[in-house]
Amino acid sequence: MFYRVSTTVISPELSKDLNLTTTQLGLLSSVFFYGFALCQIPLGLVLDRFGARLVVTILNGVAVMGALFFAFAHDINQSFGARSLIGIGMSANLMGIMTLIAAWFPVNRFATMNGLMTAIGVLGNLLAATPLAFLAHTIGWRMSYLFFAGFNALQILCFFLIVRNRPQGLQPDNVFRENPLKGLKQILRLPSFWIIGVGAFFRYGCFLALQGLWAGPFLMNGLGVDIITTGNVLLIMGVGYMISLPIFGRISDYLVHSRKKVILPSFWAMALLNLFLVFCPREIRIEWIYLWFLAMGVASAPGQIMYAHIKELVPSPVMATAMTGVNLFTMLGAGFLMQIMGLVVEAGPQGLNQPEAFRPAWLVCSAGLGLSGMLYLFVPDSRILKNYPVNSKK
Secondary structure: OHHHHOOOOOHHHHHHHHOOOHHHHHHHHHHHHHHHHHOHHHHHHHHHHHOHHHHHHHHHHHHHHHHHHHHOOOOHHHHHHHHHHHHHHHOOHHHHHHHHHHHHOOHHHHHHHHHHHHHHHOHHHHHOOHHHHHHHHHHOHHHHHHHHHHHHHHHHHHHHHHOOOOOOOOOOOHHHHOOOOOOHHHHHOOHHHHHHHHHHHHHHHHHHHHHHHHHHHHHHHHOOOOHHHHHHHHHHHHHHHHHHHHHHHHHHHHHOOOOHHHHHHHHHHHHHHHHHHHOOOOOOOHHHHHHHHHHHHHHHHHHHHHHHHHHOOOOHHHHHHHHHHHHHHHHHHHHHHHHHHHHHOOOOHHHOOOHHHHHHHHHHHHHHHHHHHHHHOOOOOOHHHHHOOOOOOO
16 A cells, blocks of 8 residues: 555655656556556466465565665656566555455455455555655655565565465365456456446546545645645545545445445545535635545545455356456556546646646546446345345354
8 A cells, every 4th residue: 555655745756856747757656556457367366376375475575676676766767667566566465365354254244354454554555644755854755665665575574474375274165266267258248347347447546546646746736735744634534544444344244234335425425525626726724625635535435345346246256356357447547547637637747836737637536436426326236245144154
């Protein structure tokens, strides 16, 4: 999570040191997600064959190398290559941990545990806000990246030493032995897969394009907010997202026994919040900015339940392939929307000194989220969850 959004608070320094245009800055943030996304389809096969413990460990080693290269990058090509390596290295973390959750927990705890896992991961988002802004201001963005690369190396060592693929004595189901490409044709014929994929594309794409890059220029250039306050605003957005993830997961699992009833309202809420930015004046009180970013973090959290939703709409042998496919849409959305927002804004980095310059970007997000909400009306709810015994431990 840290690597995904770490370019936003240091975007002015990156633009200056690497001589980046607005389009290049958007592409620099996007290449992480393109590298991440391209690994998703073959990833299911590798995870099924070798297990999450080994795959996540090896790929995170690639990510640490990419972070080191990025810290020493001196031109646009070097920085692009380094960010691509980081994206490839991070590509197994989400699906690897979902594989572990599926092996260790029952169906009616999947969304709760997935939300809790993602909430813990959001600590990386928080590190990429005020702490990174403070470190970059104190020791520079390059030394900051070296520090977090070292922290990542220590963390993945602990992961390898402690984590096991499944409880002792539990044999993997057939789903873990299936080639993830085997059921691809079946999934591609399912309209709900495409609708959930579009929803994941815009939901996470708009959230990450804001938090991962464009919130920094919008707050610092468009609204005249200083770098530390910008970090604090992003921090509160991450806190809202982090706290809400397990809450909405538990509401879905235990309270309403539904995926759709929790996911659908979040699209409308995010679309309306983006419309607010369209009309945001430069003189707005900082308290309203804090409240808006907190609300956006909360509204984005139910989208994580889409992984549980697609998992419960497809046959058991193709669950992993379906979740990996949705994750492909998720990462492509983050990369594409970061880049497209850089193309539609009305000025270069030095000319983004009014909130009006960002309006086309917020309109793109609002329209995409509204479309996703309309399409999601046609997705059936999860019957498996509704019929699952509440007290079952299996």
